[in-house]
Amino acid sequence: MKKIKLYRPNETFNKNHAYKILVDEEKVAELKNGEEETIELVDDKSCLQAKNLWCGSKKLIISDSDKDETVKVCGNKFLNKQMPFIGTLFPLTGIVFFSGSNELLKNIGIVILIILLLGIIATLTIWRNKWLNVNKE
Structure with missing residues (x-):
């Protein structure tokens, strides 16, 4: 053995x-x-x-x-220590959403939010064995 x-x-x-x-x-x-x-x-x-x-x-x-x-x-170390700090970007996207009448900033905020959500979903599903x-x- x-x-x-x-x-x-x-x-x-x-x-x-x-x-x-x-x-x-x-x-x-x-x-x-x-x-x-x-x-x-x-x-x-x-x-x-x-x-x-x-x-x-x-x-x-x-x-x-x-x-x-x-x-x-x-x-x-990256996924367990640094990855939780990416959640701090969510309030920044909220600031961009409600930044007044600037449509460009709102669209940029929506794109950033979608990328963040896709990254979180991929980390929890596709890369869960890392x-x-x-x-x-």
Whole structure:
């Protein structure tokens, strides 16, 4: 059996959520903030993935080498830290909407609002498997 050491560094974001570790779509462990755990794999070629609420990571294929591997599970810093600040642009679009009788500014505000909404929808649906990172070390 192959042993894999999983560790999650201390993070300021997602610190209250445990990451579920899935091997071939089966839950094998949970990693809390700053935890480390060792799992054993029966099959040498397995897919490892981390999940958190609705989002997760890309699948990592565990190779069939004999040596034990170390896997780091952490959150994507851009999506978890900087992405919430994009919500501060919503009040700015509201200012542009109600800026008087200038039709050009209103149209620009509408376009910015649509782009923001499409970006948020794409982040929550299409790119939901990029919120967490699973890397071999």
